[in-house]
Amino acid sequence: MSVLHQPLAFVDIETTGGSHFNSRVLEVGVVRVEQSRIVATYKTLIHPDGPVPPFITGLTGIKTEDVEDAPRFAAIAEDLAEILEGAVFVAHNVRFDYSFLKMEFERLGVPFRPQLLCTVRLSRRLFPQFRTHKLQDIITRHGLEAPARHRAYNDAHCLWQFYQLMLQEFDLDTVEEAVKLQLKAPSIPSQLDRSQVEALPEGPGVYIFETDDGTPLYVGKSVTVKKRVMSHFASDYGSGSELKLAQQVKRLRAIPTAGELSALLLESEMVKDLQPSYNRMLRRHKLMTLVVGSETPDGYATISVRDAREISPEEGVGLLAVYTTQTRARQSLHAAAMRYRLCPKLLGLEKTQRACFQSQLGKCDGACEGTEPPASYNERFRAAFERQRVAAWPYPGPVLIKEQHPAVEGMTGYIVDQWCLVARLREYEDGTVESTPEAQRFDLDRYKIIKQFLENPRHSRQVVPVPDGQLTVWQAA
16 A cells, blocks of 8 residues: 555644653644545543643643643543554654653553654655744745644644645655655664654654663764664674674663753763663763862962862862872872972872971972972973863853754753853743753763863854853752
C-alpha cells in the first residue's frame, strides 16, 4: 500500500510542562483521515493530577478550574487508542507529542508504538526556502484556518490542512518520497524498541543508553541527537566498547536542548549525577579544590587553597589552578616550591612565624624574611602557575548566553560571570520568563565548556552583556 493511502492520525496535545518525565497531558485532539477524508475526530481536556501552571494557562487559556471535572488519562485511554489504532501518528515535532502519550500509556501498562510522521520535517523538506517551520509560521504563510491556537484539536486540524496543501502543491511522488524518508526503518539493535529511536530529537540534546532496569550505561550529547545515536549502531563499529555498548543497551531516552551549550552543560551534569559505566572522561569530582592568588602587604605573591563552594564570581579573577582534591593540590604545590624555589610559607605549606624550613636548607631565597625582592620572587611564582592558570574572564561583567531552537519552545539563557554559572533562564513564547539561580561555584568542566564555546566566533551573537540591576532580579527570582 502506498504510504499516502495509509490511515493517518493528526494529533496535537497540550501539557503541563516540557518534560514527559515530570509533566502530564492536559488536552488531546485527533483528526483521523482515511482515503483523504476525515473519518473520526476526538478531543478532550484531561485532569493532570495537579494544578495547571500559570505560564501554561497564559499560553493555552486552560485554567485549573477548567480541568477539575475532566477525566483522567486512564478514563480516556481506550477511546484514544481506538482512534489511533493502525494509523500513522502525525504531529508537529512528533517526538514531543508521542513521548507524552507513550508515557501516559506506559503508566497504564499499555504498549504504544505507532509509526511516526513529523510535519516539521515534512515542511523543511518540501519548503526549504523558508527559514522557520514552527506551526504558527506555517499557519501564517499558508493561510491555514486556526480559530484557537495552542488548543489541541484546532492545532491537529491545522496539520490536516497543511497535509492537504502539500498534496495540492506537489506531485504525489514528491510527497510520498518525503514521507517514506521518515517511515523508512533504520537499522538498530534487535533488543531495542524501535519507537524509542523514532522519538529521538533531530536537533541538539542529550541521550541516555540504559539497561532493562534503567541503569545508565552511557550519556552522550550531540547537535543532531538522532543521527549521533544511529552512528553508535553502525555495522562498522569504531571500537570494541562501541559494539559492547550497542549489545547492552535495552532502553534509550533523550532530552532535547535549545542548543550546543545547553547540551554540553547537561551532559556534564548528568554524567556526574548518574556515573554511567561507559563515561570515564567526564566523571570528575563534584567538588573541586582551587588555588586562589593574592599578595601579602609587602607585595609578595601568595595563595590560599579553597573549596570551590566558597568562591564567588568576584573572586574568580585570581584563580591560579584547579585540583580534584586538597591532597593533589598540596602535592602540586610542594612540587612547584621545589622546582621554582618558591617559599613553602607563602604557599601555605608551612605555618610558622619565622622563616620557612627551606630557607634554612638554602632552598628558599628569603621571600618569607623579606630578603628577596618581590619582583624576582613573583616572576618565578607566575612561571610556576602559567600552564595551570585559569584564563581571565573576557568580559567586563556578567553576560547572558542565549540559545534557541525551533524544536524547543522559547529561549534558554545562561547568566555567566567569571566562568561561574549564576542563573539559568527560560523565556517562553508568551513572554513568561522563569529564572533559576545557581550555586555560584567554580566547576572545571563548566569552565572548559563555556570557554571553548565563547572562543568560537560563530557564537558571538548569542552573547549579550547583562544590564545593570537585571542580575539581581534574575538571582532573586
